[in-house]
Amino acid sequence: MIRTSETMYKYLRPDKTFPHVWCPGCGIGIVMGALVRAIEKTGFTKDEIVLVSGIGCSGRMSTYLDFNTLHTTHGRALSFATGIKLANPELNIIVVMGDGDATAIGGNHLIHSCRRNIDLTALIVNNNIYGMTGGQYSPTTPMEHKASTAQYGSIEKPFDICKLVEACGASFVARSTTYHAKMLDAMLSRAIDKKGFSVVEAMSQCPVQYGRRNKKGSPVDMMMWYKNNSISNPAFKKIPPGEVGEQFPVGILVDIEQPDYLERYSKIVKKAGGDKL
Amino acid sequence: MPTRPSQGDVMQSRWGTHGPHPIIVLSPQSVLECYTLTIHAFNLAEKYRSPVIMLMDGLVGHMWENVQLPEKIEVIDRPEPSVPPDWYNPYDNLPGGEIVPLVPFGEGYRYHVTGMVHDKSGFPTLVHEEVEQCLDKLIYKIKNNLHDIIRIEDYMLEDADICIVAHGSVARSAREAVNIARNEGLKVGLLRPITLWPFPRFHLENISKRVKMFVVPEMNYGQVYGEVLKSCPKRAVRVTRVDGELVTPAQIMEKIEGAAL
Numbered sequence: 172m173i174r175t176s177e178t179m180y181k182y183l184r185p186d187k188t189f190p191h192v193w194c195p196g197c198g199i200g201i202v203m204g205a206l207v208r209a210i211e212k213t214g215f216t217k218d219e220i221v222l223v224s225g226i227g228c229s230g231r232m233s234t235y236l237d238f239n240t241l242h243t244t245h246g247r248a249l250s251f252a253t254g255i256k257l258a259n260p261e262l263n264i265i266v267v268m269g270d271g272d273a274t275a276i277g278g279n280h281l282i283h284s285c286r287r288n289i290d291l292t293a294l295i296v297n298n299n300i301y302g303m304t305g306g307q308y309s310p311t312t313p314m315e316h317k318a319s320t321a322q323y324g325s326i327e328k329p330f331d332i333c334k335l336v337e338a339c340g341a342s343f344v345a346r347s348t349t350y351h352a353k354m355l356d357a358m359l360s361r362a363i364d365k366k367g368f369s370v371v372e373a374m375s376q377c378p379v380q381y382g383r384r385n386k387k388g389s390p391v392d393m394m395m396w397y398k399n400n401s402i403s404n405p406a407f408k409k410i411p412p413g414e415v416g417e418q419f420p421v422g423i424l425v426d427i428e429q430p431d432y433l434e435r436y437s438k439i440v441k442k443a444g445g446d447k448l
Numbered sequence: 449m450p451t452r453p454s455q456g457d458v459m460q461s462r463w464g465t466h467g468p469h470p471i472i473v474l475s476p477q478s479v480l481e482c483y484t485l486t487i488h489a490f491n492l493a494e495k496y497r498s499p500v501i502m503l504m505d506g507l508v509g510h511m512w513e514n515v516q517l518p519e520k521i522e523v524i525d526r527p528e529p530s531v532p533p534d535w536y537n538p539y540d541n542l543p544g545g546e547i548v549p550l551v552p553f554g555e556g557y558r559y560h561v562t563g564m565v566h567d568k569s570g571f572p573t574l575v576h577e578e579v580e581q582c583l584d585k586l587i588y589k590i591k592n593n594l595h596d597i598i599r600i601e602d603y604m605l606e607d608a609d610i611c612i613v614a615h616g617s618v619a620r621s622a623r624e625a626v627n628i629a630r631n632e633g634l635k636v637g638l639l640r641p642i643t644l645w646p647f648p649r650f651h652l653e654n655i656s657k658r659v660k661m662f663v664v665p666e667m668n669y670g671q672v673y674g675e676v677l678k679s680c681p682k683r684a685v686r687v688t689r690v691d692g693e694l695v696t697p698a699q700i701m702e703k704i705e706g707a708a709l
Contacts, residue, residue, distance in 0.1 A: 184560075188571050221553050226563075234560060234571055239553035242562035242572070255553060262554045 182207045196390030198349035198375030209359030221264045223252040225272035229296035246276025270297040271309040285339030289432040293370045298377035306380035317384040342367030344425035348374040348397035367431040452692030453506035458671035470590035472500040473645040475615040480515040491524040507617035599642040608637030611659045625700035649679035656680035665695045
């Protein structure tokens with residue numbers, strides 16, 4: 172018998188929000204499971220966590236989980252989260268976005284949140300497509316891959332989310348996949364504990380909108396593809412440029428200490444004669 | 449036209465987002481009002497759980513002038529919830545349309561907020577009865593409180609035959625036009641909507657019973673003019689200017705003098 176004391180059920184909302192919107196074989200449920208286990212590990216209570224999400228398949232995560240939850244407009248999750256953090260720096264804010272949400276519509280918010288190094292945790296679920304809205308190509312759809320708006324294959328160079336946020340100044344950057352669920356747990360709990368802006372990219376299969384169009388096989392095949400093509404960052408660095416192919420690095424890619432936005436902001440408040448944020 | 453004044457966004461501020469929804473829009477005419485109405489905007493937002501837009505034309509936004517700040521400022525703090533967390537639902541329908549205060553995140557009152565149309569528990573819904581209920585609630589919380597939300601200013605309207613309707617920086621020219629007209633013996637007055645939306649149509653209806661016509665100067669092709677026509681069947685003329693220059697008192701006077709009463 173499944174008991175509500177089991178980790179996952181402790182954090183799910185038992186209301187009418189179920190059944191969920193995710194398709195059979197979708198990876199977002201695995202990512203949500205990892206997030207819940209990571210939060211459980213950090214020991215924060217439900218009241219201390221704010222879960223902010225954007226629009227799209229991954230944006231629905233905030234609906235199902237029993238925290239302070241905010242389901243914002245498309246691309247603006249980081250802006251809402253920044254406002255909440257400034258209003259109450261004590262809160263631990265986790266921002267769940269999809270690849271379209273984070274790097275297209277909200278692309279500017281993402282790069283400036285990195286630059287500010289504001290103490291938020293961004294979980295970017297990257298399924299390489301706009302799933303919910305009908306399989307349009309996103310900034311992370313690989314070149315020559317098909318989408319409903321790229322019938323003959325995308326001609327745009329995709330973003331490498333981790334490289335992008337690293338270049339913009341994020342304090343913690345990590346990548347994992349739905350195949351590496353345990354690694355995802357560990358990275359998320361590290362990211363939540365990390366002071367400063369942290370980004371975890373969770374590669375997640377979309378068998379319906381992305382996989383089907385690009386002949387990627389079953390959800391299991393797609394997860395096996397993650398297994399076969401992911402390598403640790405040190406090993407990845409040893410591959411000579413030009414021989415990389417489809418391989419990508421997983422693991423913690425950046426972990427640096429630097430003053431975060433609120434630390435600098437409270438110094439300014441003091442300088443201006445105030446005593447608190 | 450960057451940096452040049454215009455009032456082309458009257459309708460944009462009202463209808464610039466998806467769906468049927470209410471909005472409160474305030475239009476200041478001076479530097480002092482930019483200050484006092486910003487505070488008022490926050491008060492309204494707290495009271496009605498609604499976004500409030502401060503709609504400034506380029507002139508008001510860029511202006512410098514001396515101000516005397518008011519000694520007392522009314523600040524409406526968000527009310528505390530009257531029930532414990534287990535009983536709390538920010539989307540409750542309270543009798544009399546009372547608005548449930550939104551408790552800040554982190555105080556033990558966990559709930560869900562969405563930008564989508566939602567049901568009584570705050571989660572997105574596509575059930576048509578629930579959709580209608582949600583939208584009705586948003587509309588009626590503003591509609592039922594028009595007397596509290598709408599602010600207007602009138603100037604020499606008591607005995608006026610002609611009523612100028614002007615907001616923002618144009619209202620300053622309009623006020624001067626009223627002074628000039630009065631010197632010439634013309635009975636002219638000014639109605640200035642401080643709250644642009646919801647539009648003060650009941651005020652206009654009342655005034656229309658006393659005056660013979662309306663003159664509506666604005667820095668667009670007649671967005672407020674259209675609302676004046678909608679509000680009452682009286683004759684109305686517009687004074688429009690869209691070239692980035694201000695509407696002058698002389699321009700308004702021209703229309704007033706040209707109007708055969």
